[in-house]
Amino acid sequence: MELTLTRPDDWHLHLRDGELLAAVAPYSARHFGRAIVMPNLRPPITTTAAAIAYRESIMKVTPADSDFNPLMTLYLTDTTSPSEIKLARESGVVYAVKLYPAGATTNSQDGVTDLFGKCLPVLQEMAVQNMPLLIHGEVTDPDIDIFDRERVFIETVLRPLVQKLPQLKVVMEHITTADAVKFVESCNEGTIAATVTPQHLVLNRNALFQGGLQPHNYCLPVLKREMHRKTIVSAVTSGSTKYFLGTDSAPHERQRKECSCGCAGIFNTPVALSLYAKLFEEANALDKLEAFTSFNGPDFYGLPRNTSKIKLIKEPWKVPESISFPSGELIPMFAGQMLDWQAS
Numbered sequence: 001m002e003l004t005l006t007r008p009d010d011w012h013l014h015l016r017d018g019e020l021l022a023a024v025a026p027y028s029a030r031h032f033g034r035a036i037v038m039p040n041l042r043p044p045i046t047t048t049a050a051a052i053a054y055r056e057s058i059m060k061v062t063p064a065d066s067d068f069n070p071l072m073t074l075y076l077t078d079t080t081s082p083s084e085i086k087l088a089r090e091s092g093v094v095y096a097v098k099l100y101p102a103g104a105t106t107n108s109q110d111g112v113t114d115l116f117g118k119c120l121p122v123l124q125e126m127a128v129q130n131m132p133l134l135i136h137g138e139v140t141d142p143d144i145d146i147f148d149r150e151r152v153f154i155e156t157v158l159r160p161l162v163q164k165l166p167q168l169k170v171v172m173e174h175i176t177t178a179d180a181v182k183f184v185e186s187c188n189e190g191t192i193a194a195t196v197t198p199q200h201l202v203l204n205r206n207a208l209f210q211g212g213l214q215p216h217n218y219c220l221p222v223l224k225r226e227m228h229r230k231t232i233v234s235a236v237t238s239g240s241t242k243y244f245l246g247t248d249s250a251p252h253e254r255q256r257k258e259c260s261c262g263c264a265g266i267f268n269t270p271v272a273l274s275l276y277a278k279l280f281e282e283a284n285a286l287d288k289l290e291a292f293t294s295f296n297g298p299d300f301y302g303l304p305r306n307t308s309k310i311k312l313i314k315e316p317w318k319v320p321e322s323i324s325f326p327s328g329e330l331i332p333m334f335a336g337q338m339l340d341w342q343a344s
């Protein structure tokens with residue numbers, strides 16, 4: 001079997017910098033037309049000037065024969081100014097602003113400590129500039145069970161935010177719960193949307209402990225119960241335009257995953273399209289795959305859909321065991337396993 005799709009975009013991607021950037025960028029450029037590039041570097045990308053410089057370093061390692069277009073984001077802090085949002089909009093390079101609650105995930109230590117107390121003027125300016133807010137939607141209170149942090153964030157931050165600023169475009173990134181699906185369904189189309197990763201569609205939390213601790217299945221928000229996975233699968237395969245592809249591919253060098261306190265993040269770019277296709281096939285919804293991978297994202301961002309195509313062929317292939325780069329190696333999601341769909 002063979003499918004031809006409009007070239008997909010990745011609306012949530014970590015490209016990192018330095019050697020890691022050079023190692024992973026070609027994998028994204030091979031399959032995706034554009035990607036929303038996350039700003040959680042050290043130091044984070046908090047200004048338009050830094051975003052422009054970061055984009056140049058991505059372009060330097062993008063293969064010459066690809067027209068991969070990185071769409072940049074700014075990292076929201078307690079001190080981001082409304083004028084920075086104006087600069088970002090005028091740059092034509094920055095397409096969104098990312099909210100990391102301080103302490104919620106990898107490199108979020110410079111994130112926001114009090115969204116309504118510190119960031120309202122910036123959020124208002126974003127609504128005026130039609131600049132989407134992308135959210136890592138988890139509370140950081142250590143007393144809240146880690147499996148409940150998304151649900152509590154929806155109740156305490158997201159719903160009040162949408163009520164206060166109904167004009168602001170919001171993407172709830174990497175949704176993991178039935179609560180998130182219910183929230184997105186209750187909101188206006190075109191204003192609130194969600195990205196969904198391959199891992200949250202094909203794995204539940206058992207995958208963290210299958211036969212022993214599995215660090216390469218560890219990401220944030222952490223995998224949830226099967227009930228949540230099933231609800232997310234139904235939502236994305238329903239044909240709703242509110243959901244779109246965002247891999248959240250988040251590479252960490254092998255030793256930083258396989259150690260006594262491993263980093264959160266799954267390097268899934270090499271297998272992402274393959275897994276999305278498998279999932280839609282199993283749900284008997286292959287006819288809805290292209291909207292999820294290639295239409296809903298650009299439509300939400302108000303950008304043109306890609307014009308070039310990509311082929312997905314149902315032919316078994318083996319995921320590499322590891323991918324080396326000069327100072328280390330990366331273990332991709334499903335390393336060494338056989339998958340059905342191949343993208344080319």
Ligand SMILES: NC(=O)N[C@@H](CC(=O)O)C(=O)O
Nearest residue numbers: 014105106219220250264265
């Ligand atoms: N998803 C992850 O587990 N990690 C991401 C950060 C994020 O997207 O939350 C990373 O940058 O490593």
Ligand SMILES: [Zn+2]
Nearest residue numbers: 105136220221
């Ligand atoms: Zn996140």
Ligand SMILES: [Zn+2]
Nearest residue numbers: 014038248250
């Ligand atoms: Zn991410």
